[in-house]
Structure formats: C-alpha cells, structure tokens
Amino acid sequence: MTAQTPDATLAEPQSLAGKSVSLERLSKRYAGIRALDSLDLALPAGAFCTLLGPSGSGKTTVLKLVAGFETPSEGAVRIDGRDVAAVPASARNIGMVFQNYALFPHMSVAQNVAFGLEMRRLGRAEVARRVRDGLALVDLAGYDDRLPRQLSGGQQQRVALARALVIRPDILLMDEPLGALDKGLRQSLQVELKRLHARVGVTVLFVTHDQEEALHLSDLVAVLNHGRLQQVGPPEALYNRPENTFVAGFLGDCTLLPGTVACAGDRPVLRLADGTLLAAGRIAPGLTAGADAVLGVRPESVAVSPHVPAAADTVNRLPAQVDTAIFSGNSYRILLHAAGQTVSATLPNTRNRTVPPPGTPVHLTFTHTDAFILAA
Numbered sequence: 001m002t003a004q005t006p007d008a009t010l011a012e013p014q015s016l017a018g019k020s021v022s023l024e025r026l027s028k029r030y031a032g033i034r035a036l037d038s039l040d041l042a043l044p045a046g047a048f049c050t051l052l053g054p055s056g057s058g059k060t061t062v063l064k065l066v067a068g069f070e071t072p073s074e075g076a077v078r079i080d081g082r083d084v085a086a087v088p089a090s091a092r093n094i095g096m097v098f099q100n101y102a103l104f105p106h107m108s109v110a111q112n113v114a115f116g117l118e119m120r121r122l123g124r125a126e127v128a129r130r131v132r133d134g135l136a137l138v139d140l141a142g143y144d145d146r147l148p149r150q151l152s153g154g155q156q157q158r159v160a161l162a163r164a165l166v167i168r169p170d171i172l173l174m175d176e177p178l179g180a181l182d183k184g185l186r187q188s189l190q191v192e193l194k195r196l197h198a199r200v201g202v203t204v205l206f207v208t209h210d211q212e213e214a215l216h217l218s219d220l221v222a223v224l225n226h227g228r229l230q231q232v233g234p235p236e237a238l239y240n241r242p243e244n245t246f247v248a249g250f251l252g253d254c255t256l257l258p259g260t261v262a263c264a265g266d267r268p269v270l271r272l273a274d275g276t277l278l279a280a281g282r283i284a285p286g287l288t289a290g291a292d293a294v295l296g297v298r299p300e301s302v303a304v305s306p307h308v309p310a311a312a313d314t315v316n317r318l319p320a321q322v323d324t325a326i327f328s329g330n331s332y333r334i335l336l337h338a339a340g341q342t343v344s345a346t347l348p349n350t351r352n353r354t355v356p357p358p359g360t361p362v363h364l365t366f367t368h369t370d371a372f373i374l375a376a
C-alpha cells in the first residue's frame with residue numbers, strides 16, 4: 001500500500017466538494033407550534049453555513065428535516081437539486097455531530113469511529129484504514145484503545161467528528177458541537193474545524209446561538225427568529241449591512257437610536273426626538289419620509305473626543321456625557337448619554353489610553369457611511 005496522507009484518503013473525489021442543499025418554503029408545525037415557517041435557503045456545495053438564532057428559533061428543526069428525522073409540514077429539502085422526501089435518513093449520506101452526542105461509553109475510540117463503517121458493511125481492512133485516517137485527521141492518532149470516559153470533553157467531540165467524517169458524508173450537520181466546552185477549547189476547536197473543512201471539503205450546516213462563533217466559522221450565516229429567516233449572507237454582509245433591528249442587535253453590539261425618517265433616497269437622514277439630524281449611508285428598502293425608524297451604528301464606528309469636532313458634512317456629531325466604561329481586555333466599552341439615549345463606543349486598550357471618567361462631557365462623531373436606517 002502506498003503511503004497516503006489522511007486527508008487524501010478521506011477526501012475522495014466524490015466527496016471533495018460535498019453536495020448543495022436547498023430548502024424551499026420549508027415549514028414544520030408540531031401540534032399547532034410553528035417551529036419553522038416557510039424557510040428558503042440555498043447552501044452551495046462545499047460551503048460552511050451556520051444557522052444562528054436564539055433558543056427555540058427552529059435551528060435544530062432545520063437539521064432534523066435535512067437529516068430526514070422529521071418530515072416537513074410543507075416545502076422541500078433538495079440535495080444536489082433532488083427532492084429527498086422519499087429518501088430515508090439512512091440513505092442520505094449525512095454525517096452528524098451534536099452537542100452531547102454521547103459516544104458509546106463501553107466502546108473504545110476506534111470502535112466508536114468504526115461504528116458507521118461497520119453498519120455500511122465495509123471490509124475489515126478498509127474500516128481499519130479509515131479509522132486510522134479519521135483519528136489522524138482530528139489529531140487523535142494513537143487514542144484507539146481509550147474509552148470515552150478517559151478523554152477530555154474536547155477530545156470526545158473530536159472523536160464524534162471523526163466518526164461523522166469517516167463515512168465520507170456529502171453533508172455534515174453539527175448542532176452546537178462546541179456548546180459544552182470552555183472558551184479556550186472552543187476557540188481552538190473552531191480553528192481546527194475551519195482547517196478540517198478546508199481539507200475535507202464537505203457541505204457543513206452548523207448550528208449555534210453564539211454570534212462570535214458564527215462570524216468566525218462561516219461562509220454563509222442564516223439568522224433565524226421564531227422559525228423565520230431574518231437574513232442570510234456572508235458574515236461581513238450581515239454585520240455591516242443588517243436588514244432589520246433583530247439582525248443588527250443579534251450580531252454584535254449596535255446602538256439603535258429611534259426617530260423618524262427626515263429624508264429617504266440616496267442621502268438618508270433620521271431626525272431624533274430632540275430634532276437632531278443624523279445622516280446614514282443606507283436605508284432599509286420601503287422606508288419613506290415620516291416613517292418611524294432607528295439609526296444603527298456599531299460601537300467601533302463611534303469616536304469619542306473631548307473637543308468640539310471640526311465641521312464636515314459627512315460626519316454626524318452629538319454632544320454626550322460619559323456614563324460608564326467597561327473594561328474588556330483589548331478594549332473599553334464606553335456607554336454614553338446622548339440625545340436622551342444610550343450610545344455605545346469602543347476604545348481600543350492602547351498604551352497611554354486614558355478613559356474619561358463618568359460625567360465627563362464629550363463629543364461623539366461617526367461618518368454617515370457607518371450608519372444605517374432600519375424600520376423601527
């Protein structure tokens with residue numbers, strides 16, 4: 001046998017790019033509860049896609065429908081364009097890793113990883129080869145004979161990942177696989193997951209309610225709330241161009257200042273209750289002058305200065321007063337009172353940084369291109 005790298009044997013041509021998944025007006029009701037409401041979502045072959053949303057928003061329901069553990073109330077799941085309604089779960093070639101996907105406690109690591117291969121009646125030599133390659137892929141070569149209870153939580157999750165990957169799935173479903181781990185381990189497994197995805201090439205549908213995790217890992221993020229899709233796009237697009245206040249608030253910090261639209265069109269302006277006019281780079285489609293709306297701006301876009309800023313028509317200016325400063329390691333989050341509202345700003349924790357004490361009068365500025373107007 002020629003020497004092969006683990007990834008070369010796992011990533012055979014048929015599984016190299018995974019398969020596309022498209023969800024079409026997919027709905028699921030459980031005895032009157034709308035768990036999922038007319039979801040349209042297209043996952044390109046080989047993409048790393050994340051479903052992000054609060055508890056009860058329908059994330060696990062989507063995975064169950066894709067896996068074939070539940071049947072849709074309406075709509076369709078297509079894999080590579082083909083409606084899989086009539087394809088049983090066992091024939092969909094999908095790998096799964098869940099938050100507490102218990103490994104079989106009485107079986108060794110190798111036996112756990114071999115399980116799905118033996119179910120598929122692969123020959124002994126092939127099973128042994130794939131188990132070895134699978135464990136090498138998740139950096140657990142040599143752990144074959146350990147029992148799950150002799151592994152750390154992160155190692156157990158890596159065994160679960162190896163077990164899902166050795167069957168060479170077209171699609172890998174992961175439901176909060178890192179949820180039970182501490183922050184450090186979580187972050188290092190995030191890096192490993194990204195690296196693995198790049199090497200193995202499988203379409204991943206990943207579930208989390210952790211927005212940072214979603215931003216770190218994904219090619220595409222779909223935000224769900226109450227079973228409905230709020231927005232889908234690359235992480236940068238969702239963060240920089242949220243389409244509604246739920247997405248703006250769920251992904252990262254965002255100050256939302258209520259007011260009315262003073263001017264729609266291509267130089268949109270919002271009027272605050274005290275009459276202050278603030279310019280924005282974008283306005284949600286359909287908003288017209290006079291509509292109730294909010295102006296959103298990220299804390300890192302807001303500059304805090306003790307001086308009155310120079311006039312410039314692209315800059316929004318607000319007199320403010322420091323409320324509190326929260327130290328968070330690499331930065332300070334400053335909460336300020338401005339125009340009767342609370343505005344959040346980030347100051348990087350650089351050398352010689354002085355943080356203005358509570359009560360200090362300051363001036364806030366942000367450029368209009370960093371602000372967006374959304375429906376209230």
Ligand SMILES: Nc1ncnc2c1ncn2[C@@H]1O[C@H](COP(=O)(O)OP(=O)(O)OP(=O)(O)O)[C@@H](O)[C@H]1O
Pocket residue numbers: 030031033034035053054055056057058059060061062209
């Ligand atoms: N088998 C079931 N019977 C009845 N209702 C259900 C069932 N499964 C899920 N639900 C309901 O459907 C909704 C969506 O549930 P789902 O498990 O998809 O949420 P989730 O986004 O995965 O939440 P979490 O982050 O808490 O895991 C919830 O209101 C839930 O109570």
Ligand SMILES: [Mg+2]
Pocket residue numbers: 059060061175
């Ligand atoms: Mg869930």
